[in-house]
Amino acid sequence: MKFLFFFALFFFGLSLTGLTQSLTQTVRxxxxxxxxxxxxxxxxxxxxxxxxxxxxxxxxxxxxRLSEVSIGRHTLVAKYTGYKDVVLxxxxxxxxxxxxxxxxxxxxxxxxxxxxxxxxxxxxESLNSMATVSSRTFSVEETQKFAAAVNDPGRMAASYAxxxxxxxxxxxxSIRGNSPYGLLWRMEGVDxxxxxxxxxxxxxxxxxxxxxxxxxxxxxxMTGAFAAEYGNALGGVFDLRLRxxxxxxxxxxLQAGFLGLDAAAEGPLGGGRRGSYLVNYRYSTLSLIAxxxxxxxxxxxxxxxxxxxxxxxxERAGTFQVFGFGGLSSQTSVAEPDSTRWxxxxxxxxxxxxxNTGATGLKHVYRLSEHSFLQxxxxxxxxxxxxxxxxxxxxxxxDLNQEASFVTSKLTLTSVYQVKLNSRSTLRSGVxxxxxxxxxxxxxxxDDSQPLVKGIEASGQAVTGQAFSQWKFKLNExxxxxSGLHFFYLPLNQTVSAEPRAALRYQQNARQSFTAGxxxxxxxxxxxxxxxxxxxxxxxxxYPNENLGLNKSHHFVAxxxxxxxxxxxxxxxxxxxxxxxxxxxxxxxxxxxxxNNVENYIKEPLANNGRGRNxxxxxxxxxxxxxxxxxxxxxxLYQSEFQAPDRVWRNTRFNGNYASSFTGxxxxxxxxxxxxxxxxANLRVIYAGGFRETPIDVPASMAAGETVRDLSRLxxxxxxxxxxxDIRISLRRNHDTWTSTLSLDIQNATNxxxxxxxxxxxxxxxxxxxxxxxxxxxxxxxxxF
Numbered sequence: 103m104k105f106l107f108f109f110a111l112f113f114f115g116l117s118l119t120g121l122t123q124s125l126t127q128t129v130r131x132x133x134x135x136x137x138x139x140x141x142x143x144x145x146x147x148x149x150x151x152x153x154x155x156x157x158x159x160x161x162x163x164x165x166x167r168l169s170e171v172s173i174g175r176h177t178l179v180a181k182y183t184g185y186k187d188v189v190l191x192x193x194x195x196x197x198x199x200x201x202x203x204x205x206x207x208x209x210x211x212x213x214x215x216x217x218x219x220x221x222x223x224x225x226x227e228s229l230n231s232m233a234t235v236s237s238r239t240f241s242v243e244e245t246q247k248f249a250a251a252v253n254d255p256g257r258m259a260a261s262y263a264x265x266x267x268x269x270x271x272x273x274x275x276s277i278r279g280n281s282p283y284g285l286l287w288r289m290e291g292v293d294x295x296x297x298x299x300x301x302x303x304x305x306x307x308x309x310x311x312x313x314x315x316x317x318x319x320x321x322x323x324m325t326g327a328f329a330a331e332y333g334n335a336l337g338g339v340f341d342l343r344l345r346x347x348x349x350x351x352x353x354x355x356l357q358a359g360f361l362g363l364d365a366a367a368e369g370p371l372g373g374g375r376r377g378s379y380l381v382n383y384r385y386s387t388l389s390l391i392a393x394x395x396x397x398x399x400x401x402x403x404x405x406x407x408x409x410x411x412x413x414x415x416x417e418r419a420g421t422f423q424v425f426g427f428g429g430l431s432s433q434t435s436v437a438e439p440d441s442t443r444w445x446x447x448x449x450x451x452x453x454x455x456x457x458n459t460g461a462t463g464l465k466h467v468y469r470l471s472e473h474s475f476l477q478x479x480x481x482x483x484x485x486x487x488x489x490x491x492x493x494x495x496x497x498x499x500x501d502l503n504q505e506a507s508f509v510t511s512k513l514t515l516t517s518v519y520q521v522k523l524n525s526r527s528t529l530r531s532g533v534x535x536x537x538x539x540x541x542x543x544x545x546x547x548x549d550d551s552q553p554l555v556k557g558i559e560a561s562g563q564a565v566t567g568q569a570f571s572q573w574k575f576k577l578n579e580x581x582x583x584x585s586g587l588h589f590f591y592l593p594l595n596q597t598v599s600a601e602p603r604a605a606l607r608y609q610q611n612a613r614q615s616f617t618a619g620x621x622x623x624x625x626x627x628x629x630x631x632x633x634x635x636x637x638x639x640x641x642x643x644x645y646p647n648e649n650l651g652l653n654k655s656h657h658f659v660a661x662x663x664x665x666x667x668x669x670x671x672x673x674x675x676x677x678x679x680x681x682x683x684x685x686x687x688x689x690x691x692x693x694x695x696x697x698n699n700v701e702n703y704i705k706e707p708l709a710n711n712g713r714g715r716n717x718x719x720x721x722x723x724x725x726x727x728x729x730x731x732x733x734x735x736x737x738x739l740y741q742s743e744f745q746a747p748d749r750v751w752r753n754t755r756f757n758g759n760y761a762s763s764f765t766g767x768x769x770x771x772x773x774x775x776x777x778x779x780x781x782x783a784n785l786r787v788i789y790a791g792g793f794r795e796t797p798i799d800v801p802a803s804m805a806a807g808e809t810v811r812d813l814s815r816l817x818x819x820x821x822x823x824x825x826x827x828d829i830r831i832s833l834r835r836n837h838d839t840w841t842s843t844l845s846l847d848i849q850n851a852t853n854x855x856x857x858x859x860x861x862x863x864x865x866x867x868x869x870x871x872x873x874x875x876x877x878x879x880x881x882x883x884x885x886x887f
Contacts, residue, residue: 125778125836126848127195129165130167131203133160135178136231137574138473138522141165141644144206145182152176173778173836174771175727178203178533182407184525186210192727194243196834198841198886199353202346204319209525214581220422228322230341232530232574235659236326236620236675238262238759242345245315248765249786250362250828250849252880254305255323255340256298260788261765263736264325265338268757268793268824269858270850270874273298274307274700276756276793277325277338278677279716279742282306282700284337284625290344290425291477293334293515294461295485295830299405299431303487303508303542305701306627311427312459315380316355316366319345326677327619327657330572330586330603331532331721336625336655336681340503344411344425355382359882362386371414381410405431410783420468428460428851435814437492451503459485462515484511502554504546508703510629511539514581531571539563542630542703555786557705560633562823566626567591572603582607590624593631599624617661617675624652626683627696630703646688646707653696656680669728674721681714693746694818698755714744714754733766753817758824759792767830778837779835784830791822795859798869801863810862821857826850840887846879848866853877 105148133145148157149168160166173195180188185207187714195201208231228237244258245251251258254272266276274282285306287294298308322341324332332339336532339411339576347368357364371377384807386405407429434454458669488507518532544558583606592600605619632650635643661675687694688707695712697703718740725733732785742757767784794817802810832845850856856874864872 113637116239121611125173125197125838126170127173127197127200128167128169129171129176129178129193129195129203131199131201131205132164133166133182133205133207134164136206137465137524137528138520139469139475140472142182142185144234145180145207147178147180147205150177150179169780173197175730180205180207180727182207183210185460196841196886197836197839199355200348200350200351202607204346211525211576228324228341229320229343230322230329231528231815232329232331232572232586233322233324233605234329234582234584235617235661236264237322237324237328239320241320242315242318244617245318247767247782247784247830249767249830250847250880252310252847253604255313255318255321255342256311259323259340261734261736261763261786262323262325263673264718264738264740265724266738266761267757268758268786268790268791268856270826270856271858272300272307272309273311274305274336276395276716278679279740279754280337280679280757281697281754281756282337284335284464286332286335286339286612287342288332288339289342289427289461290423290463290465290479290482291518292463292465292479292514293536294481295459295483295510295512296463297427297429297459297597299407299457300427300433300455301459301485303506304630304699306701308457310361311404313342313409314364314366314384314407315349316364316382317344317380317409317411317427319343320386326679327605327621327659328603328623329584329757330588330601331530332572333534333568333570333588333590333601333623334566334625335625336653338656343875346379346411346413347378349376349378349413353887355884355886357882357884360880361882364884368632370428371412373562377412378415379410379412379840381408382427383408383561387662402434402436403432405429422467423465423467424462424463426462426466430456430458432456435587450493453489460484470523472521473523477516477518477520479514479516481513481514481516482512484509501547504544504554506544507541508544508557508630509541513537528574529571532569534568536566536568537563538566538629540630540633544703558630558634558703560630560635564592564594564629564632567593580609582609590652592626592652595651597626599654613665615663616658617663619659619782621656621657622654624654626652627708628703631708634703634705634707636707650708651683651710653685654683655714656682667857668705670723670725672721672723674719676716676719679714679716680745681716682801683710683716684712684744685710686704686712690748691748693748693813694750695744695746697744698817709747710762712745714742716740716742729773731767731768733764734760735764737762753794755794755817757817758820761788761790763788778835780834781801782830782832782834784832786828787827788824790824792823794818794820794859796861798860800862800869803864804867805866810863821859824856825852825854826856827854840885842886845882845884847882849878849880850874850876 132313133142145160147166175192178190245253248258260267263276279815297312317433321343324339349370352369355366365384368380384407405501409427412424437452465479467477486509491503492507493503514536516534520530522528541561542558545554547554570588574584576582585604588601601622603621608616615726631647658678663673665671685696685708688709697714720738738761742753742754744754745751765786769782772781773779796811796816797811797819799810829848829851834843858874860871
């Protein structure tokens, strides 16, 4: 704590230095048609918060520039004949970097302007105009401002209705009772591998995001009844978009904090075609801090990552974009060398876990006409997860207890065609082809006297294909319909899935709207499961899961939204999800269901013999930043159940029944009247029902010398309710040509001992509760210039 105090004192003093002066910055950007992507010429763009009003119009390429804008928060308005007005409120302008915007305008079928209060809803709707229900945009500012979100989209999403995260040590989320594995990650329109450090095999989350907020633009998050272009997902979708670098001047961001060092650079590319680059590198210093004597837990933790986005427009050949990310992470634990000090079983183990992930894509957008374009992307991606564990035996013997290596790769080719047919109608269609490769090995021993036994040994390749077509049609000024069809094909076993999607939005008036949506969705198992090998009594190898089908789910959603004021709205949604053909154990009477799986590969033969159901209601009350204050209050009531091959309905492990969160913050201009310094205070409180686990059979555990669960009471035991409060304090200082931000995030500020689970300890012969992380202060200092 002394270390943190002096560190904070030094940087607070640095932030408070500087001369009082009137500071300005440039606000510029491009305005395009939301449906066709065509730049719009002659759009009137102005700031309504300056005196006198500062404005201009877009040039032939749709670009605009507003110079000498005073720092602080502003409201920007874009007006164009035949289009709905766009109002962007509370835009933050600082002295360190230019504010570069990409504004999408929607054609008005009645050629009448919509009142400003109606356009404020764009902040909560998705960027994808064909996503109608259970979707919203999350902004980069939110990832940077939400308490203890640490620039991580997964942790930030825990503030949203229907999203439950009861794990302080990771960012895996359960959406509407589904397994975290049901989450799909996309980047620039292409499916990507799990972009998180410390991720396990076949998982959709991890410890912390590989992607830095410095490279992300505003993106979409969806929790059900997805649009037709999204496939191979049952729970939710993170549709990430990358920010383009500044194409006129070089700018930099440097950060130093408790989690590590972070550096970003961006700027123009030569040639005069408005090309740009953006690159970010981060290196963890957790292991270095541990060497200084600061306690960091029982494991040595390291991670580093790189993300980038390079945009290269051409005069006639379209726009090329090279983007990607890569992350390396590991945790190493060393056994206690003195056996007389062993109080817990884990103290006698040496272990190393590693998790490496990366993806690189080449994207090409070619404008076919004024109203249509073709987008083609090729991507190579892969990951490598593994671990080794050694057990120290008295007498200085060290035996390999278990080890694993899971290597997967994927080559992806996608092509999407979009055309704006008229002011009422837009069509988008596309195909995705993936070639998967994998090499999976795992071996372990049952106890010290047993030899190592291979549990998984699989390798090979497989191809998957997806196609979709979706249509947005405005029947009139109040009613909009989105409909489509998604196809999934797995040639390995000739599995075909045709999935209809449909959604309606009825805008009754400027303040309230009704929505309804339906979708049939499917998801395949981790590719290695289909090639899992089993040896029969004659020594022949067979593949029991080769013909395994897809997990499927019908999503039904109905919602209502009402604007209470220009900056506040309330939204409620009810949903029902019917899951069927769910993969479970091929053994009759088994209780195994993949709906409860979070990570790692299931080793036994499977069959599509299970079912599930998730249903509930969600309420969100949100105020966008107004008078420097914002809040987001969400509440969810839900039920999540499954039926395994034994045909008994049970709670899933994620059935906490209820969840709520409050996220809010306030900013104050402090010091001189030129508003050069801003103090921010942010709070997040999460309260949710605990996840479930199967009770421990103590007599059986004592006999076996390890944890044995009572499978007759599967997921009957509910962990205590989860409660966590996070606090964020920040000080932002605008200097002449740079901006500094000092922040302190305190995770679990009340130091509550939230339960993670339980296990049987053979050393003490008792059941032990496992608690999650205690209070963690995360100090960070950022400079933008």
